[in-house]
Amino acid sequence: MADSPEDEDASPADRMARPDFLRVQFRQWMEDAVAAGKTKDLFELEMWLRSFERFFRIKNQPLSEKETKQLALRNWSEELRLVDNVLLRTVQLCTSILTEDQVNLARFDKYVEGYLKKDDVVDPYIEKLVRQNTPEAGLTLLREALEDLHTVLMDLTRLSRIPYSNFTAVGKMLYREVRRSHILALLIDKKFKPVHDRIQSPAIATTIRAIREPTERKHAARVFLELFRLLHYLDFADPAHADEDALKNTILIFSLITSETRLLLTYLQGRVLKALSPDSPAFALYDSFVYCLPFELKKVINTELLDISVTRQPDIVRARVENSHGILKDCFQQSVVQLAQAFDAQVEGHDIFPDFTAKLEQSLGLRDSLARLIRAVRRYQAARDEYMAVEMKEEISHFYDHNMKDLMYRDWSGFELFFIEILKCTSLPALAQISHRFETFLMTLYREVQKRSILQNVSSPEDVLGVSSPV
Numbered sequence: 001m002a003d004s005p006e007d008e009d010a011s012p013a014d015r016m017a018r019p020d021f022l023r024v025q026f027r028q029w030m031e032d033a034v035a036a037g038k039t040k041d042l043f044e045l046e047m048w049l050r051s052f053e054r055f056f057r058i059k060n061q062p063l064s065e066k067e068t069k070q071l072a073l074r075n076w077s078e079e080l081r082l083v084d085n086v087l088l089r090t091v092q093l094c095t096s097i098l099t100e101d102q103v104n105l106a107r108f109d110k111y112v113e114g115y116l117k118k119d120d121v122v123d124p125y126i127e128k129l130v131r132q133n134t135p136e137a138g139l140t141l142l143r144e145a146l147e148d149l150h151t152v153l154m155d156l157t158r159l160s161r162i163p164y165s166n167f168t169a170v171g172k173m174l175y176r177e178v179r180r181s182h183i184l185a186l187l188i189d190k191k192f193k194p195v196h197d198r199i200q201s202p203a204i205a206t207t208i209r210a211i212r213e214p215t216e217r218k219h220a221a222r223v224f225l226e227l228f229r230l231l232h233y234l235d236f237a238d239p240a241h242a243d244e245d246a247l248k249n250t251i252l253i254f255s256l257i258t259s260e261t262r263l264l265l266t267y268l269q270g271r272v273l274k275a276l277s278p279d280s281p282a283f284a285l286y287d288s289f290v291y292c293l294p295f296e297l298k299k300v301i302n303t304e305l306l307d308i309s310v311t312r313q314p315d316i317v318r319a320r321v322e323n324s325h326g327i328l329k330d331c332f333q334q335s336v337v338q339l340a341q342a343f344d345a346q347v348e349g350h351d352i353f354p355d356f357t358a359k360l361e362q363s364l365g366l367r368d369s370l371a372r373l374i375r376a377v378r379r380y381q382a383a384r385d386e387y388m389a390v391e392m393k394e395e396i397s398h399f400y401d402h403n404m405k406d407l408m409y410r411d412w413s414g415f416e417l418f419f420i421e422i423l424k425c426t427s428l429p430a431l432a433q434i435s436h437r438f439e440t441f442l443m444t445l446y447r448e449v450q451k452r453s454i455l456q457n458v459s460s461p462e463d464v465l466g467v468s469s470p471v
Contacts, residue, residue, distance in 0.1 A: 018112060022186060025183065026186050029135040030193060030194075034411070039195050041096045042097060042195070044093055046188065047095040047236060047253065048086055049184070050188055051240040051253055052083070052171070054169075054176075054260075055079075055252045056171030060255040060259045061079075061301075062255075062260045062305035063307075064306060075160075075162060076162045077159065077168035078310050079167060080157050080162055082251060082252065083153065084157060085249050087146045087149060090146055091146050091147055094143040096138060135183045138183045139184075139348045142178065142184060153170070192229075196232070197229060199228070203351040206225055211313075216282065220282065223267075223272070223286075223410075224336065227264075230257055230332050232265075234253075234329050236250070237253040244317075247317050247321050248309060251309060254305060254328075258300070261293060262455075265294070268286050293331070293335075319408070322408065326408070331363060333353055337353075337356070363455050364455070365403070365406070366449055369403040370442060374442050376392045379437045380391070380432075386428070392422075392435065396419055410446075411445060422434055
């Protein structure tokens, strides 16, 4: 696009303020990122910048009702320590997205400008970056700001207590620094981008195209995009790919997901349900989303993640993050499948998510393995002889070696304790007492597995545990 004569006389800031110029430059930046193989880094950068804005809003924090009412009394040092951790990751992403030549040039410019410091400005290098309204200048300036803020937070988080006023002040500073660049502000404000947000599933794409009514098709496409983006965020909160030091950082991601899900619910209530006929195939489903999704959020924010920032035991942190990730991933995937089936009953979960069938098979396998183990325990309790004791121990060892990994992480330690206690026990009467407690524990696990939403439409054998109805 050629510049008009007026553009030639305009300042860089004035040119950037024009929506058409900004859109062209933003589109070019996205295309360059794709060409350079930086798409994933760009999405992660956007996610963390969005997370900063949402994390400092109290309604997205995993706080108890009591703590919410006593914000001024709370110590916010752990929350700022998490922010500091993510600041460092964001600095890495800024450096990664910038080319090596751009990084080296920025370092050289900083050296020269520092060596030739002027008396009338604090930092001529920063002044130069502020004047250059380009994506590269915006990233470099952001990196500089985050590094400075990291230096401040390193000392601030060493204090024994950080009040709420300091916490919110850091949030405001972050907000201003991120939005100093028009391009970075657009990166956050323009949610859906072709480089990130495409319907990759052929089954979903076909389903959307088959919706005849334009308004209904538009709303369905938007809801699908929202759900897929939430699942994309969850990929970065997967505890299977995070070390112990990074697990707590996922609290920022869960704050973002909480906020984005609430915005989706507002969209459903304020736009979608009002525009659709109650006879529409998706109306009842959208209405159920509005009712059910808040319960899933509440499980995560008000139960699983409650006070996790101050939790010291790594096992507890991992278990809670794992539970939160599992609850929300299952919820969003089920929502996608149900919405697709509202328009096309022939669509199956495995048509959309490659791991959907695997998860179903895994849950069925775990349920059946627990049932076999419970039967073995009951056979020993009925006979109380050495032969049945050996059989029970062998069944427990088999479950430990092959199936325990499919339990929720929080249940591993409980199973291991029983496993060790039973294997070491040589007294048949004592073993009977232990096995009774173990059976109660196993029954609880079985019921929890049976509650998994992926098994809700899968029938359970009538006599799976020797009873007349499913457990």
